[in-house]
Amino acid sequence: MTDSPVPVRVAIVDDEPLARAVLREFLSSEPGVEVVAECANGFEAVKAVSELAPDLLLLDVQMPKLDGFEVLDLVGREVAVVFTTAYDQYALRAFDVHAVDYLLKPVSAERLSAALARVRERLGRGERFTPPATMAAARPAEGRANRVLVRDGARVHVIPVDKIDYVQAQDDYVCFRSEGKDYLKEQTLAETEEQLDPAAFVRIHRSYLLNLSRLARVDQDERENRVAVLTDGRRLPVSRAGYARLSERL
Amino acid sequence: MHPILARLERLAAYLGLWCVIGVLVGAVLTRQGLTWPEALVQVLPPLLLYSFICLSAWYVCRAMPLATSGLPGVLTASVVAASVAGGLWLLLNESWLATLESMEALGPVTARFRAQTPLLLAISVILFLLVLSVHYVALAVEAFRDAERQQLELKVLTRDAELRALRAQIDPHFLYNSLNSISALTGTDPPAARQMCLLLAEFLRTTLRVSTQESITLADELTLADRFLSIEQVRFGQRLQVERRIDDGVAECRVPPLVLQPLLENAVAHGIAGLIDGGTIRLDITRRDGRVSISVENPRDPDALPRRGAGVGLDNVRRRLAIVFGGAARLDAIPGPEGFRVAIDLPCASDD
Numbered sequence: 001m002t003d004s005p006v007p008v009r010v011a012i013v014d015d016e017p018l019a020r021a022v023l024r025e026f027l028s029s030e031p032g033v034e035v036v037a038e039c040a041n042g043f044e045a046v047k048a049v050s051e052l053a054p055d056l057l058l059l060d061v062q063m064p065k066l067d068g069f070e071v072l073d074l075v076g077r078e079v080a081v082v083f084t085t086a087y088d089q090y091a092l093r094a095f096d097v098h099a100v101d102y103l104l105k106p107v108s109a110e111r112l113s114a115a116l117a118r119v120r121e122r123l124g125r126g127e128r129f130t131p132p133a134t135m136a137a138a139r140p141a142e143g144r145a146n147r148v149l150v151r152d153g154a155r156v157h158v159i160p161v162d163k164i165d166y167v168q169a170q171d172d173y174v175c176f177r178s179e180g181k182d183y184l185k186e187q188t189l190a191e192t193e194e195q196l197d198p199a200a201f202v203r204i205h206r207s208y209l210l211n212l213s214r215l216a217r218v219d220q221d222e223r224e225n226r227v228a229v230l231t232d233g234r235r236l237p238v239s240r241a242g243y244a245r246l247s248e249r250l
Numbered sequence: 251m252h253p254i255l256a257r258l259e260r261l262a263a264y265l266g267l268w269c270v271i272g273v274l275v276g277a278v279l280t281r282q283g284l285t286w287p288e289a290l291v292q293v294l295p296p297l298l299l300y301s302f303i304c305l306s307a308w309y310v311c312r313a314m315p316l317a318t319s320g321l322p323g324v325l326t327a328s329v330v331a332a333s334v335a336g337g338l339w340l341l342l343n344e345s346w347l348a349t350l351e352s353m354e355a356l357g358p359v360t361a362r363f364r365a366q367t368p369l370l371l372a373i374s375v376i377l378f379l380l381v382l383s384v385h386y387v388a389l390a391v392e393a394f395r396d397a398e399r400q401q402l403e404l405k406v407l408t409r410d411a412e413l414r415a416l417r418a419q420i421d422p423h424f425l426y427n428s429l430n431s432i433s434a435l436t437g438t439d440p441p442a443a444r445q446m447c448l449l450l451a452e453f454l455r456t457t458l459r460v461s462t463q464e465s466i467t468l469a470d471e472l473t474l475a476d477r478f479l480s481i482e483q484v485r486f487g488q489r490l491q492v493e494r495r496i497d498d499g500v501a502e503c504r505v506p507p508l509v510l511q512p513l514l515e516n517a518v519a520h521g522i523a524g525l526i527d528g529g530t531i532r533l534d535i536t537r538r539d540g541r542v543s544i545s546v547e548n549p550r551d552p553d554a555l556p557r558r559g560a561g562v563g564l565d566n567v568r569r570r571l572a573i574v575f576g577g578a579a580r581l582d583a584i585p586g587p588e589g590f591r592v593a594i595d596l597p598c599a600s601d602d
Binding site for chain 1: 423426427429430431432433434435437438484485486487489523524525526551553554
């Protein structure tokens with residue numbers, strides 16, 4: 001047992017230089033804290049998490065390209081997140097996605113210190129941060145997603161929803177098929193279904209979620225099983241329940 | 251207080267009208283064989299007293315308003331009131347005849363007078379009902395005018411309230427972010443922090459001052475806009491650039507306060523803030539044929555999700571322009587693939 005605080009490696013993510021500067025200044029007086037990266041946008045944040053594996057992200061919500069919740073969706077399994085924002089209306093959503101804390105701007109040194117203490121406590125217990133099952137809650141409260149973010153190491157792919165042909169479940173992952181490429185993401189098909197517009201995507205099989213606009217026709221194979229034939233000729237299995245859902249929609 | 255008793259000239263006119271009625275009733279009596287002097291002597295005194303009884307019709311109208319009492323109720327009340335009035339007239343008539351009989355000279359005539367009582371009673375009851383209906387009509391007209399006036403007052407009040415509410419909208423997040431910038435500068439660059447405090451104070455002071463005015467000069471609006479942009483430039487640094495092209499001679503035009511500043515606020519929040527490398531806001535103000543055109547154009551990220559609150563500020567300005575200018579001003583939002591432009595066109599009124 002030692003009294004020295006649990007060391008924390010922090011990445012600061014904010015598109016405003018001054019907002020980063022004030023956090024850096026406050027952190028400089030915290031023992032055992034090392035600022036390993038300063039990121040001006042969400043892409044840099046994902047890159048920093050992949051390459052530098054910080055313990056904590058201080059994350060702004062409104063940023064260009066990727067907002068704070070999208071960043072959390074992509075990296076939240078590996079890093080603790082504390083939101084910093086001038087907006088109080090995201091607090092509930094932040095709680096839903098298991099952010100460690102939610103700091104309102106202007107940020108005070110005391111509040112930041114308290115948030116850091118909570119992070120240290122969890123790090124000390126060796127806790128993982130965001131359970132995968134809650135990730136679907138990271139969807140915008142305003143409605144269904146119109147794009148899907150998939151992380152590939154330090155890179156982030158942004159896939160518009162209408163460019164997705166279908167989604168296939170593969171063990172702990174789902175695979176998005178879009179414009180001839182496959183993108184793997186660590187989440188369940190049920191969560192994916194939750195995120196996508198039910199008017200556009202139909203669960204045709206335990207393992208397949210199909211974009212209705214890609215469906216050319218439904219055939220039967222030699223063993224009387226139904227098969228969805230897509231506009232590009234690809235064939236996907238259709239279960240009995242899936243066929244019922246499909247007929248309901250057509 | 252009864253409206254006729256409240257003013258002396260109204261009472262005089264009312265009694266004058268009854269004298270005319272008395273003469274008309276007298277004319278009816280001359281047809282029954284009475285001479286004109288006899289007829290007038292018999293009819294006028296009780297009728298003038300009776301005219302005061304008829305004033306009570308007003309209280310009947312008040313107690314039984316047409317709108318809430320329903321036709322059967324009103325009819326019943328009218329019949330009862332008319333019967334009571336008829337009874338009172340009989341009393342008046344009897345006492346007048348008795349008075350006449352007591353005068354030696356007129357004694358013999360009164361028997362012929364008495365024969366007219368049923369006819370006069372019928373006329374009296376009809377007169378009361380007439381007065382009653384005139385009161386109902388008068389009250390209805392008055393109620394209608396009241397309603398009209400209230401409607402008008404309400405319109406003015408809501409217009410004022412709406413204008414006040416629409417003007418007083420400073421985005422609180424702008425303040426929080428600015429204060430956060432000041433907090434950051436306090437540690438690293440105290441003179442800049444002080445400068446930012448002063449800018450913010452000036453911006454708030456000007457906003458609060460002009461928001462209570464009906465119109466301000468475009469020069470004042472431009473000063474306010476410049477302060478706003480200076481503050482945002484501290485926050486966004488190099489990401490926020492501004493290009494201005496402003497015609498000479500627009501400065502004196504009077505515009506409703508805070509028409510330009512919300513456009514710039516939108517351009518920053520929904521345009522520049524969504525771009526990693528930022529961009530340039532273009533502000534053009536031109537004057538032609540007594541009209542001013544204001545255009546604010548900003549680049550934006552074509553892939554960006556629409557941010558919360560997009561369009562609220564513009565709707566607000568559009569509604570204010572509609573309230574102040576009616577159809578004479580317009581605001582167009584013109585979305586492009588890589589940018590967004592808002593154009594306002596309004597009449598330029600100046601003091602000179």
